[in-house]
Amino acid sequence: MELRSPGRTVLLALLGVVWASGCARERARGPEGVSRDPNVLLAYVACSLVPAVEVARDRFQAENAGKSIRIEGDEPFKLVGRLEKGEVPDLLISPGEAEIGVLEREGLLDRGTREPIGSMGLAIAVPAASPIDIRSYRDLTSRRLKSVTMSPPGITSLGTDGKQALERAGLWAKLQNKLVLQKTPLAALKLLAKGDADAGIIYDPCPRLALRDEIPPDSVKLAARLPMGEGRVARVYAVVHKRSPNALLAQRFLRLLASEELRPALAQAGLPTAAEAQRQQ
Numbered sequence: 001m002e003l004r005s006p007g008r009t010v011l012l013a014l015l016g017v018v019w020a021s022g023c024a025r026e027r028a029r030g031p032e033g034v035s036r037d038p039n040v041l042l043a044y045v046a047c048s049l050v051p052a053v054e055v056a057r058d059r060f061q062a063e064n065a066g067k068s069i070r071i072e073g074d075e076p077f078k079l080v081g082r083l084e085k086g087e088v089p090d091l092l093i094s095p096g097e098a099e100i101g102v103l104e105r106e107g108l109l110d111r112g113t114r115e116p117i118g119s120m121g122l123a124i125a126v127p128a129a130s131p132i133d134i135r136s137y138r139d140l141t142s143r144r145l146k147s148v149t150m151s152p153p154g155i156t157s158l159g160t161d162g163k164q165a166l167e168r169a170g171l172w173a174k175l176q177n178k179l180v181l182q183k184t185p186l187a188a189l190k191l192l193a194k195g196d197a198d199a200g201i202i203y204d205p206c207p208r209l210a211l212r213d214e215i216p217p218d219s220v221k222l223a224a225r226l227p228m229g230e231g232r233v234a235r236v237y238a239v240v241h242k243r244s245p246n247a248l249l250a251q252r253f254l255r256l257l258a259s260e261e262l263r264p265a266l267a268q269a270g271l272p273t274a275a276e277a278q279r280q281q
Contacts, residue, residue: 040068041249044082044089046099047073047186048206049236052118052269053093056257059265069253075184077156083108083241090250093238093257095120095203096157100237113240113251115258118271119233122165122226123204127195127219134199134223140166141174149180149188149197157234158185162201165228186214193219201226203234205270236271 036042045053050073057069072089074082076099079092083103092109094100104111124137132144140148153163159181166172180197182188192200193215204222228234238257240250256262263273 036245038246038249039066040070041091041246041253042070042072042089043091043093043250043253044079044087045071045073045092046076046079046094046236048203049073049093049095049271052266052271053257055265055269056253056262059262060253060256063256064252067249075186077151077184088241088243088245090244090246091238091240091254093117093236094157095234095236096161098155098157098160100239104239108242109239110242110247111239113254114237115239115254116235117238117257118236118266119273120203120205120236120271121233122161122228123202123206123222124224124226125189125192125200125202125206125220126198126223127192128221129195130198132198136224137169137171137226139224140171140178140199145198146178147180147197148175148178148199148201149182149191150201151183151185151188152181156185158201158203161203161228161234162226165226166201168229169227189215189220199223205272 043053043057050071053071057071061068076094076096079094080099080103083089083092084106092100092103100109100114103109104114124134124140126132126134132142133139134142134145139145150162151159153159163172166175180188180191182191185202188197188200189202189206191197200220204225206222238254240247240254244250257266267273
């Protein structure tokens, strides 16, 4: 399913559906209760961030004997739906405001615990075999380029960040006839991998490109940066669930995630600091 017009009201329709995806490494079988082993922390993580969070998990478990962290990876859009249906992780780790913001407004997340743990910029990606030469974001208006795919603004953080960046560049209105909106960032990336879109807006770095269970090797490549604006980056946050049965343990793990000592390891795993992400624009 493709959404060709960004002006359509798609939020309610999209939020009412949970789509199948191979993104999750381990899925809950039903709504999570709030009575769990006090030594086991449950973290819901945007699937592209799982490698970075695993680095923090390994450090945490090594430093906290008897404690363990169970990571469930899924697309951010789907994690929102799971929490809205009553699942209760101890922590949610996801990029951007669209997903986390809606859950905070619904009273499901403890906004006072929210911590930025890394940042990403934006980039333009193309199929690896694309004959179209894109050297700048301005090349998106090229007549040779027929389609640009991304996830919906207002529904996903990537879609919202992408739209704002294109507006600042004076390109949003010019690209209306080329836009092919997909339900999620992963769906847009898959469209690129199949060669069914000429270009796409993705986060940079995109850890998803390294997870070969979803995207065929070397099927997508970065072509150009899409500046978000001076001082602007897409932040990744970790937030404690208001009903977490292990809130103190969750906050301890959150402090490690946000610590300066872990920054180099997270950056190496694909999650740079805000300053590093800004320099890459």
